[in-house]
């Protein structure tokens with residue numbers, strides 16, 4: 001898989017370029033980096049030093065290989081650790097970045113717990129699964145209540161951003177191509193491949209069914225929810 005959640009280089013770049021004032025060599029933390037599609041893009045477009053953190057070593061190994069192949073390994077350091085307990089001193093980072101990952105700790109808790117690690121005036125950028133409309137049909141509202149009870153509307157998340165001591169600098173919704181091109185299309189290919197490999201294995205089939213259901217839901221209900229980038233400045 002090129003990445004482990006919705007997103008694309010174009011929109012990583014867009015979010016980064018919207019940040020008004022970063023030092024020439026920003027110190028960046030990429031939380032829940034996965035195999036690091038966005039880490040590599042951040043390394044390409046900034047002169048900064050990036051710490052890429054995930055708790056799954058095979059993703060970090062993959063990122064290391066990709067960084068070396070592109071000659072970006074001097075800008076990227078990988079750390080196997082948990083976002084629930086980040087091992088860094090106060091004010092270490094000019095920018096914390098988390099694409100499709102803050103949901104693991106929870107939107108409000110992530111904003112609260114990561115804030116001390118950002119220097120005052122520094123930034124937090126996250127992309128988060130968000131309701132785009134409030135008139136959603138029962139089927140999709142029940143589905144996401146089961147899969148991600150923390151899902152909120154843009155207005156609710158903007159409220160949390162203020163309560164947690166950040167200014168919202170900008171926000172935009174990832175277009176549907178950002179779900180399909182580097183995520184759901186490759187995921188669909190993997191599901192088909194693994195169906196053969198794990199034929200007769202009930203546990204594996206349940207995992208594949210769940211992934212397929214997620215894709216089917218998006219196909220049917222994409223106007224109702226999306227991934228929203230929130231660009232925040234720590235006050």
Ligand SMILES: C[S@@+](CC[C@H](N)C(=O)[O-])C[C@H]1O[C@@H](n2cnc3c(N)ncnc32)[C@H](O)[C@@H]1O
Nearest residue numbers: 003004005032033034054055056082083099100
């Ligand atoms: C949906 S993926 C997003 C990956 C990547 N940012 C992207 O957009 O392609 C979430 C990532 O969080 C990682 N993860 C899960 N629990 C974690 C934890 N407690 N601490 C750090 N990373 C975690 C997973 O291994 C996975 O790589």
